[in-house]
Amino acid sequence: MAEATTLSRLAERLKNFPVSGNVKIMEVCGTHTVAIRRFGLQHLLPAGVRLVSGPGCPVCVTPDSYIDEAVALARQGVVITSFGDMLRVPGSSSSLEKERAAGADIRAVYSPLDALKIAADCGRETVFLAVGFETTAPVIAAVAMKTLEKKIANFSLLTALRLVPPALQALIADGCAAASPCGTALGSAAASPRGIASDIRLSGFLLPGHVSAIIGKQAYDFLPEQRLPGVISGFSAADIITSLLLLLEMHNKGIYRIMNNYPRVVRDSGNEKSRAILAEVFEPADAEWRGLGMIPASGLQLKPAFAALDSRSHFAIKTASTSPRTDCRCGDVLRGLIDPPACPLFNKACRPDQPLGPCMVSAEGSCSAWVTYG
């Protein structure tokens, strides 16, 4: 009861918080996206404050071409193992779910350790779809080390790991977050609609809790340099409300700082051991993001010592060149340019039970969260 009282007090404080000017805060974590809409926190925002979702859902930012590669591998008779979220994501012509219905051996796993066990038990060529941000990347690095240690030769990784800070830097460089209108430096010209320039400046970031548990606070030092505050947040209603209050307070006072509002989990220095293991296995590489295009050093590729684990060198993967889905505006949603209902397909042709775009497929996608929780 005491907790509910505290929470309602916090909610009242947020609702009545006096904010100077217009404020647009971006959250860059799918779990925050869901939590915000599930708790209905968007209804507690004071006048002039908007929350938008950024590229915070690994499934959503994975480009079509990656799904096409996985589909091509499945058709070669390889066992595909993956986090469950990826199975329904449509590529340019099929999805893993459709391939499974057609007889391909595709298995959802909770951990890449389970995928490695499948490889060891079945003896067939097994690929794990290594998708995720900094939270997941060390886990995959640890499994890569175990694979070599146990000399399991029929297991490989199809990687599409992504790093959060370079994506935020790209958003800022694109003008979406700084004091200039959003340009077309990233993505296609068509993906950067005009006429919304005044509405697209960001005032600060709600930073991802579990990504930050690995990378720590200092990984965001580039934000204050760009006059942008950030708050690392947990996932309870109280966590998010207090993080928003901190961001609004910093906005009002012109303070640009990174604050850790999730100290029960996040050390300011992050998890050094995880980062060391990650650096032993992976190195940064340029990578494509849905909606953001190619971003320098925003992905991870296996280092030469682990090249034997790269599915792309294990197999000849042939995919047809992809044509982007013209009506789906997932890319604009991921850049915080539009809210999901502005997409012509939203909750009409594209619904959670029949998703066309990745932002609707993933339970953590913004479109899915908007339909599910309103």
Place this chain on the structure above:
Amino acid sequence: MCLAVPMKVIEINGDMAVVESSGLSRKVGIMLLDKVKLNDWVLIHAGFAISKLTKKQARETLAIFEEGRFFG
């Protein structure tokens, strides 16, 4: 996708451990964390411990899940 849950370490075997919470136990990797000890509360993501919590912090996080205030 970066969802993680707090669980308590009840057994350690080399770089693997058995962790438990709410009657559910599972085997996880602990090589991503320094100095994991019995009875530590750790945050589990995709089969690995990725962060250490204090008991109080773990209960606090756990309550969020148990009270259904958080989407799993």
